[in-house]
Amino acid sequence: MKIATWNVNSLTVRLPQVLDWLAAQAAAGAPVDVLALQELKLSDDKFPAAALEQAGYSAVWLGQKTYNGVALLARQPAAEVQRNLPGFADEQARLIAATYHTGGTDAQPLRVVGAYFPNGQALGSDKFAYKLRWLEALRTWLEAELARHPRLLLLGDFNITFDDADVWDPVGLHESIHCSSVERAHLQALLALGLHDAHRLFEQPPKSYTWWDYRQLGFQKNRGLRIDHILLSSALKASARACQIDRAPRKNPQPSDHAPLWVQLG
DNA sequence: ATGACGGAAGTTTTCCGA
Numbered sequence: 057m058k059i060a061t062w063n064v065n066s067l068t069v070r071l072p073q074v075l076d077w078l079a080a081q082a083a084a085g086a087p088v089d090v091l092a093l094q095e096l097k098l099s100d101d102k103f104p105a106a107a108l109e110q111a112g113y114s115a116v117w118l119g120q121k122t123y124n125g126v127a128l129l130a131r132q133p134a135a136e137v138q139r140n141l142p143g144f145a146d147e148q149a150r151l152i153a154a155t156y157h158t159g160g161t162d163a164q165p166l167r168v169v170g171a172y173f174p175n176g177q178a179l180g181s182d183k184f185a186y187k188l189r190w191l192e193a194l195r196t197w198l199e200a201e202l203a204r205h206p207r208l209l210l211l212g213d214f215n216i217t218f219d220d221a222d223v224w225d226p227v228g229l230h231e232s233i234h235c236s237s238v239e240r241a242h243l244q245a246l247l248a249l250g251l252h253d254a255h256r257l258f259e260q261p262p263k264s265y266t267w268w269d270y271r272q273l274g275f276q277k278n279r280g281l282r283i284d285h286i287l288l289s290s291a292l293k294a295s296a297r298a299c300q301i302d303r304a305p306r307k308n309p310q311p312s313d314h315a316p317l318w319v320q321l322g
Numbered sequence: 323a324t325g326a327c328g329g330a331a332g333t334t335t336t337c338c339g340a
Contacts, residue, residue, distance in 0.1 A: 065339085066329055095339085097329070122330055123338075175339060215340070234340060267340070270327035281340070313328080313340080 057158060058086055060318035061170065061211040061284055062305075063094040063267075067125070070312055071104050075111050077305055077316065078129075088318065089131055090156060092170030094213045096125030096149075103127070120149035126212070128170050132156050135165075144193035150174070151194075155205070166292075167205035169198070171212040176233050184233070187215075191242040199249055202289060210251060211286040213267075213314065216243045218253060222282035224265065234283055251287035254299040254319040266301055267314045275306055286319045297322045 058081070064070040074093070081088050091113070096103070100119040108115050108129055117127035118139040126149060128134060134154035140146050153169040171194070176187035202208055216239045220226035229235045247253070255264070265280025274280065288296060297320040306315045 069329070095329095177339085232340095269340070272326060274327090283340075310328090 057089050057166070057321040058318055059090045059092075059168065059209060059211065059286070059321065060088050060316050061092040061094070061213075061286060062316035063172070063213040063284060063312060063314035065095050065097070065312040065314065067093060067096040067104065067127075068098055068102070069310065071107060073305055073308055073311070075107065077302075078111060078113070081318075086320070087131070088129075089158070090166075090168055091129040091316075092152075092168065092211050093127045093129065094125075094170070094172035095123075096120075096127060097122060098125060116152060116154055118149040118152050124149045124172055126150060126152045126170050126172050128152055128154050128168060130154075130156055130168075132158060136167075141190075141193045141197050143197075144190070146190070148174075150190070153201070164207050165205075167201065167208040169201070169208065169210045169212075171210065171214070173213060173215045175215050176239070178233055179231070179236055179238070188238070188242070191239075191245075195242070195245055195249065198246065202249055202251075206289060206291040208251075208289040209286060209292065209319075210246070211284075211319075213283060214243065214285045215283050216240060217281055217283055218243060218256075218285075222265070224263065224279045224281065234281060246287065250290045252290065252293045254286040254288050254296055255282070255301075255317070257288075257293070257296050258299050260299075264301055265315075266317055268306065270313050275311075284314055284317055286317060288319070292321060295321045 266284035
């Protein structure tokens with residue numbers, strides 16, 4: 057099982073790259089089973105379900121015009137689809153969860169939670185307060201969700217770094233947005249529910265990032281942040297075989313500012 | 323200097339992202 061996440065920064069613009077990337081993974085002998093997408097930036101009626109179906113992926117999605125929007129693509133049909141956080145009134149499309157019955161050696165179904173965490177803009181702003189409220193609502197819901205679904209992944213664009221190893225300039229960005237101790241405490245609170253950072257289960261190259269600023273040659277200078285994550289429940293941790301960030305799509309013409317990352321479960 | 327770059331809405335500029 058290969059499960060991936062990618063903030064595409066407009067699925068309208070990036071659909072050809074998503075299809076190319078999925079085809080390239082399959083051609084390399086390791087097809088993607090589930091792909092979580094964030095920042096679709098399109099309304100539900102504009103979602104390219106037919107093109108994805110043609111590529112062998114059934115999708116569920118929660119769209120929004122201009123901003124946000126999330127989807128799950130999979131080679132199996134989705135069950136028990138949940139859109140946004142129950143009990144948390146939210147005008148922004150940020151979360152979608154589904155259950156996949158993978159068959160084969162995976163006897164138990166897999167619960168996949170794809171999320172686009174709020175950015176937060178700046179500490180002390182209204183958007184930061186919203187980010188903290190959203191994080192608390194997520195933690196509360198996830199606690200119950202984990203009890204119902206022991207084999208669970210939470211993946212997507214978290215907009216939070218774990219620590220300074222995830223930051224290209226820890227001094228310059230000290231206690232700034234995505235790097236603050238307040239945000240990091242919320243991320244640790246998710247781990248405390250019994251989740252594990254898939255990336256850190258394996259040896260990784262130094263300065264591994266998933267996002268680079270479009271400006272000032274950020275990618276070329278590897279001035280980035282690791283803010284996209286895949287968290288595995290304890291029941292899945294032992295089955296993890298590899299976890300990688302794929303920088304190749306960031307080198308495309310008209311790239312997303314984020315790179316995809318994936319985990320292989322044995 | 324709160325910029326740059328890119329996407330979207332929609333119109334010559336603004337909002338937002340991270």
